[in-house]
Amino acid sequence: MMVLVSYDVSTLDRAGARRLRRVAKVCQNHGQRVQYSVFECLVDPAQWTQMRQQLIEIIDDEQDSLRFYFLGANWRKRVEHVGAKEAIDMEGPLIL
């Protein structure tokens, strides 16, 4: 399934900057960065549970927030891209 993860991590102090890096890393390990703090993750339910838990443990719920959008398996119909930095299709042929 496709999950869109977006986050807002406060970077007022050094601990915040650290959280931001860690959140980004977890997202990167599971999906593709499509905009600065927006990731598209193609995960199965088990991977998703794990990823979600990791993210929740990293953030500080007083200052940061996470938003998950569940796009399901037929996500292609629900996504349209306009402009630069087109994302790669992770399910399509990967040839470089």
Add this chain to the structure above:
Amino acid sequence: MRKMLNTLYVTTQGAYLHKEGETVVVQVDKENKLRLPVITLSSIVCFGNVLCSPFLLGHCAENDVAVSFMTEYGRFLARVQGPVSGNVLLRREQYRRADCDRSSAELARMFVLGKVANARTILQRGLRDHGAKAPAEGLDQACRQLAHYSKRLLQEDDLESIRGVEGRTARDYFDQFDSLIVTRKQDFVFSGRNRRPPRDRVNCLLSFVYALLYHDTRSALETVGLDPAVGFLHRDRPGRLSLALDLMEEFRPFLADRLVLSLINLGQVKNKGFEVTASGAVRMDDETRKTVLVAYQKRKQEEIEHPFLQEKIPVGMLVFAQAQLLSRYLRSDLDAYPPFLWR
């Protein structure tokens, strides 16, 4: 059934692949071209001068990502394999049956049966789709010949005669293969199988696609815990993955041959996409290779109903399904191995 994961093909010469966190990063000229989470991949295939960092190789081995290295032209060179996994009891049973002539013959028969039936379907389709253009008599004759072979196979229980039937099928089938090529006849002539090196464009395409299929079959067998090197139809030989070759038989016509035919007939590959070296070997250029890879990946994503499992699965998962059925048969959960028969 597990999810079909993607395969990363790297054909850019001088590319460098390394691990960052749990992602694969492809670098070309010091610039990051692609970053992918390892969990989305089932294998990586590198063509020619492509470097992989040792950490990435280790990580792939741990996560069941098959990494294979090919020459620029698709000849298999090496693969990286993690610790042996899977069930030792299953593998022992596989060896026991491979040592026994009767059990080997029983399985070999099914593999060949799958191949003959699927080859016949190719010819029949050819007859139906462009019977008017092609020399229909030859095709029709060959179809009947193959039907005859598949009946005969059911009576054979001697390994040598099964191999004999397999050889004759291949000859009759490839004799007709040229008449299935209906466009660009002057550029794509097929006058029999040749390899190492392939000496015409059609053989060049066939060899390349077979190499891709070989890679996929091997991964499928390893995933279910079978030893790809110990076969039933093919004899053991160092460096050869006989069971992968066995399991490939039923897929050669359906996956590989048909792909090559449509690439040619639909004009997706062009005459000038190939080069002939001084020694007479024919090679494809980067562009053509990419076209073939894209077509192969696309084909694997199409869905088809598995005739035995009666379940809709992507074409790319068929080899996995067959490997699984094979292991079920070896565990005696199934009375016979059902080859993949394409309708």
